[in-house]
Every structure is written in structure tokens, then in C-alpha cells.
Amino acid sequence: EVQLLESGGGLVQPGESLRLSCAASGFPFSSYAMSWVRQAPGKGLEWVSAIGGSGAYTYYADSVRGLFTISRDNSKNTLFLQMNSLRVEDTAVYYCAKGKEVGGTSRYFDPWGRGTLVTVSS
Amino acid sequence: QSALTQPASVSGSPGQSITISCIGTSSDVGGHNYVSWYQQHPGKAPKLLIYDVSNRPSGVSNRFSGSKSGDTASLTISGLQAEDEADYYCCSYTTSSTLYVFGSGTKVTVL
Numbered sequence: 001e002v003q004l005l006e007s008g009g010g011l012v013q014p015g016e017s018l019r020l021s022c023a024a025s026g027f028p029f030s031s032y033a034m035s036w037v038r039q040a041p042g043k044g045l046e047w048v049s050a051i052g053g054s055g056a057y058t059y060y061a062d063s064v065r066g067l068f069t070i071s072r073d074n075s076k077n078t079l080f081l082q083m084n085s086l087r088v089e090d091t092a093v094y095y096c097a098k099g100k101e102v103g104g105t106s107r108y109f110d111p112w113g114r115g116t117l118v119t120v121s122s
Numbered sequence: 123q124s125a126l127t128q129p130a131s132v133s134g135s136p137g138q139s140i141t142i143s144c145i146g147t148s149s150d151v152g153g154h155n156y157v158s159w160y161q162q163h164p165g166k167a168p169k170l171l172i173y174d175v176s177n178r179p180s181g182v183s184n185r186f187s188g189s190k191s192g193d194t195a196s197l198t199i200s201g202l203q204a205e206d207e208a209d210y211y212c213c214s215y216t217t218s219s220t221l222y223v224f225g226s227g228t229k230v231t232v233l
Binding site for chain 1: 167219
């Protein structure tokens with residue numbers, strides 16, 4: 001069974017940093033792109049960032065480019081999101097999701113983890 | 123990149139069919155067949171319903187179907203059931219500065 005488990009969320013002050021992790025199991029981790037998607041309280045879904053299977057290619061939403069860094073450790077089946085200079089508007093539940101298969105053509109997110117809550121407040 | 127446009131809410135009676143629209147542009151919905159749909163119940167993670175416009179993953183009820191015409195994608199739920207009451211989001215691959223864009227979300231109410 002494919003499982004994704006996020007961790008690392010919490011309460012931080014504006015301007016501080018936080019590193020999220022997503023532990024993956026049940027599939028060949030390095031064969032799939034991975035994404036982070038966030039959801040502010042009471043709001044819709046927002047794609048944040050994606051990384052290719054090898055980690056060589058990374059992509060970001062305009063809202064976080066230059067502030068967040070996505071990475072992965074394929075030896076530990078773990079995805080990361082380093083979030084710097086956090087703003088109040090970054091407050092959200094952050095989900096990791098399994099993405100496109102390397103060499104595949106379909107593009108979708110399945111499955112999703114349960115999410116980890118990041119709260120940015122003074 | 124603005125969110126894809128979805129109606130804020132759609133409602134229907136049990137057994138009826140409803141359709142949720144997802145309006146984008148030629149850079150996203152209209153330019154590719156990489157539209158997916160997700161169902162989210164309160165407090166839960168989103169669940170994939172449809173991928174690549176009209177494909178249904180194994181385990182997803184055949185009451186859910188997807189289609190696309192031009193810059194507009196659609197999700198149809200037939201034989202509406204109480205358990206279908208949830209939020210629904212479309213998502214598209216995009217050639218804009220970002221990689222993916224989600225829809226604004228639609229709350230489905232079963233009357």
C-alpha cells in the first residue's frame with residue numbers, strides 16, 4: 001500500500017524558517033515525481049512545488065519561488081520542503097502527493113498524505 | 123497564474139446528475155489533456171477521481187465521469203448520493219510560469 005506521511009509543521013513567527021518532510025513507502029520512490037500542495041484554512045488547494053524523480057528538476061509556484069526549496073533523498077524515500085522567510089499568508093495545511101511516473105505521460109496527484117499544519121503568526 | 127474557474131456551489135437531489143465546470147485558458151485546460159479532478163471531504167486529504175480529462179482510477183465509482191471541450195473541463199456525477207457531498211477541485215498542467223494550477227473549488231450539496 002502506498003503511504004505518504006508528512007511531518008515538521010508547527011507554529012512559527014513571520015520571517016522564520018521551517019522544514020517539512022514527507023516519508024514515502026509502498027512504491028519505487030525514485031520513479032515518481034513528487035509535489036507539495038497547500039490549503040489555507042477554509043480555502044482551496046494551491047500547488048506549491050514539484051520535483052522530478054532524480055531530483056534534478058524542480059518547479060515552484062510564483063508565490064513561493066525564491067522562498068521555498070523542494071528536495072528529496074531517494075536513499076531514504078523522503079521528500080522535503082524548506083520554507084524560508086515565512087509569511088502569514090503561508091499558513092496552511094501542506095500535503096505531499098505522489099505525481100507523474102518517470103517516463104510516463106499521465107499527470108495527476110495520487111495519493112496524498114494527511115497533511116501537516118503550518119501556522120505563521122506573531 | 124490565476125486559479126481555474128469553478129462554480130462555488132452545485133446542488134442536487136439524490137439520484138440526480140450534476141455537472142461541475144472548470145474554465146481555464148489555452149495555456150492550461152485547453153492546451154493539454156492533463157486535467158484531473160479531486161474530491162475532498164471535510165478534514166480529509168483530497169482523493170483522485172479523474173485523470174487525463176476522462177480516465178477513472180481503479181476503485182473510483184463509474185458514477186464519476188470527466189470530459190473537456192475547448193478551455194472548459196467538466197466533471198459529472200450521476201446518481202447523486204449523500205456520500206458525494208464534498209468539495210471538488212479540478213487541476214490542470216500549465217505551460218505558464220507555474221507547473222500546475224488548481225480550480226477554485228466547488229461545494230456539492232445533496233439536498
